[in-house]
Amino acid sequence: HMEYAGLPGEGLCLEDGVKIAKHLAGKGVDALDVSAGIYETMNTAWEPVGFDQGWKMNGAEAVKKAVRIPVIAASVIREPGYAEEVLKEGKCDFIGSARAFFADPDWMRKAREGKEKEIRKCISCLYCMETLMAADMSGTPMGCAINFQGCREDKYSDEMLKKDGEKRVVAVIGAGPAGMEAARILAMRGFSPVVFEKQGEVGGQIALASKPPKKEKTGWLIDYQKYQMEKLGVEVRLNKAPTLEELKALHPYAVFVSHGSNPIMPKSIRGIGGANVYTPVEILNGTVTLENKNVAVVGSGMTGIETAELLGDRGNKVTVFEMADDIGPGIFFQNLIDVMGRVSTHGTKLYPKHRLVEIDGTTAAFENTETKEQERFNFDAIVVSLGTSSNTELKEELDKEFERVVYLGDAKQAGRIENAVRTGYLAAAQLN
Template sequence: MSLVTPMPPSARTPIGRTTRPIAPLAVQVERRDPAPATPALLSPLRVRGMTLRNRVVMPPMGTNFALPDGTVSDTQLDYYEQRARGGTGLIIVENICVTFPAGSNGTTQLRIDHDRYVPRLWELTERMHRHGSKAAIQLNHSGASANPRRTGTPAVSSSDQPSKPGGTIPVPLDVQEIASIVQDFADAAARARRAGFDAVELHAGHSYLLSQFLSPLYNHRTDEYGGSLAGRARLIREVLAAVRGAVGETIPVMLRISADELVAGGNTIEDSLAIMELLVDEVDIIDVSAGLAMNLQYQIDRMDLPDGWRSGMARRFREKFNLPTITCGNVRDPLVAERIVAEGDSDLVAMGRGLIAEPWWVRKVAEGRADTILECVSCNIGCADHRIRLDRPIRCSINPDIVQHEAFMRRRVTSPTRVVVVGGGVGGLEAACTAAEVGCDVVLFESRDVVGGTVGEAVRLPAKRRIAIFLDYLVRRAARAGVDVRTGTHATPALVASLLPDVVVNATGAAPLLPPIPGLRERVDVPGSGVRSITDVMAHASELEELRGQHVVVVGAGAVGLDVVEVCTQLDARVTLVERLPAIAADLDLITAMQSHEMIERHGVEVRTGTSLVEVGDGWVDVRTGDGPVERIESATTFVCLGMRPNVESYAALSEHFAGTDVRVLDIGDSAGVGKIIDATAAGRDVLLALETRGVLAP
């Protein structure tokens, strides 16, 4: 074990923080214009008594930030204020419960069913108004989407149809109960007005109660609230009239609908246009969404859907009813948002997850800094999966602090501080950028010729190209912050020590896991063997055309294996998917898992769950399902995707080298335990904690 005698800070040569060259990436992306022309997007719009400063809308998205009793939390105040400070024209606060507990959605949903919630909601609107944003709130009753295990009361709906296959069977509402709910919406709207909201939105889509009356998939009633279009629309007509009476003539009333439910037997756009004819007299803005609970990947857009893919739906309503519309759907590019408004697809453009990732999206566009936007990658992990599946507060994979955002950059180290980062993956880049942005001298070593780590290789796969934009953002951010990136350099402990660091960050990632299965290790990635690891697939993604029409076996149905399956099915390969666990997609977020199941069904992938890999040969694999006999599957190519293992050697060596000194050695990202991008960026930002511990970072 070798010890390093620290050199006084005054004796160190500063690396400097001037802008440095852009570090190389395996996949290059087209850079955003820093000053795109967006006159239509940034123009004002007046609707009744509400004037918006621009056409950008933050749509309602649950956060799980509310207090357990449904009161607005301090975190919510800061969270929404940040989006207002960032220039958003209209912020529609997340859906709020009008009937408690039967209509509650989520574990910590906001409530507006009692006057005691008004004061705190007033504080919320006051925060947004202070920065020039208009504030709306979405009034909602969850219906069959409520969870009786959380609410302690049966779910209710138009009929006895669950909101999604396998969901809770609801109790059909009687006429008196319907009337009570109509009054609940009216009372909630009156409270919203007293709380200072500039508009209210009724949620009539996405498999919530009003949607469950509108959709023939749910509504099987034979009374005046069912049957014909007019019958299915009756409840919403009554709610709209009651809400209008409660808010008066100056406050806009918005209606969110699933214009196309995208499910056989559900409402099509033509159906929804006909329904809207019955509702339009009381509607000021039509919020045009799509999808239901059973196809959530089209409601909360999956990664591969293009920017603005739903804008044509909004155009149909705008043209027919001559009313302002809101559209959404993976809009990230300012020029796409501008086109949507300028060409008349929609008057307003909603960016939900985009504004979670980048609260200052509008401000950066308006100020000619669009190239510094932290662009959402539509991964749906920290936002949708945290909230819906895991009952956690929302987070973001690429923004470690969605509440305070870039506020940490105002902090500064109080004395010269050097940080050395070993590994140029997502976690390493985040740590390097963060340290440099608070005034540290930072050197980052990457043994390969390009940065990005495993994620940098994964973006070679077509479905992952949005993530390439994030990596490009990181390397440009590193250059602006003055990080000294040294690629093609193996960071030995001695080399790291020669820079006399105060903090060392080990971020050396992970490698494919190859268990001791007969025939596997001697064949994997050997030319001509037909047995390939995920790293080999990513490195040669452009050559996968050779798989077209062939039979392939993919071993492992986690995130990596399903990425490979997706590539193979796009090439019309015949795929057999082998998974040891009883179900596929166990480590995927909710949206991507639903997308994967859809892809498997559409392409007829043969799925063998509960099946273990026994042996690997040339052109075949042996597998065993449960305790059954060994079966041989012949294939042209076998992809082995059995997960990743941390690269632990570097951290062990660095820890030993700096033992007994005051140099802090951190281990982050996959080298500390294989995780997702969200884990790596969060750990990278935690370099601030190490600087605080050393006492060199001012509050």
């Protein structure tokens, strides 16, 4: 994949890198840290989720063959098993990473002790880069989406958690990233969390987010959280949406509500309840399988684009419509470049500035936001991806019945992984 690092025939090539390495070794340098990519080739320097572990190892390998000093290699290395393999093959002498240790500062200790399952592996979501770049302008410090303590170690650490739970029961409704993070921290504080999950598996939206192509790493967060539940002995009741009676029977000290969000399907759009209209959830969880069809995806947020990519991979002819002036509004540019690079290989058509007005069977009518004219298109299927809104089920009853009811993640406000983990952590850490 080395050709991805930069432009063919432009700038420094691998041969140049090897020459420079030899020169430096001759000048008495102690070790060489080999990577690739600069600000202009952003995604090859700090990679989004679409890059595989070890994709640029051949750079380090070529340098190692040419010099006699230790070579350090960085290449999205996340798993101790993989790191060990690369070292055994003699491709480099040391493994380098930055994000791996931001997501889990104990990565090395856990690897050494053979506790690989306990590692909170970086999912390459680039929240760190996004916040780092915004930090100058926004006052929001840099952070890690899956490790709330990252960059906040002075205020939040495992040692600082009050250990005053005294086995008091806390009901947690929903085992997505917010609910499981809350349960983890509650258990560490000595509470007895009981987690209810209406699906047959934990993970919530993340279980769906890991389904599009090249998104498997996102599922690592669920693996980590699931293992934490087992290790801490947290009771998780699957296939169980609790009734008010079941919750009352627990006599909970508090109820944490983390039952997520639902796709927005605006009733104002005529025909949106039609037989050929689907939500991204139905496509991603496999309830609906579309193959070799002509499909529209309405809405180009991350979910919309990733759903379009999945559909394209299955041989569908895909057209993406977006009301905003540009495709992918609000998506961090590195992630947008990454996913759009793959979407474009399917010949996906893109229509920004198009607002869905109505659906009539297999015909979708859009208003061009510039010309205000209506345009009609025919499709076999229409996938509506216009965001999500908090699930408000049981809200009134819960607020009335229990003294301490806390909303987390999407149930509080529809957001991203960072929002889920942060609200889960804080709700559990601050419960008094």
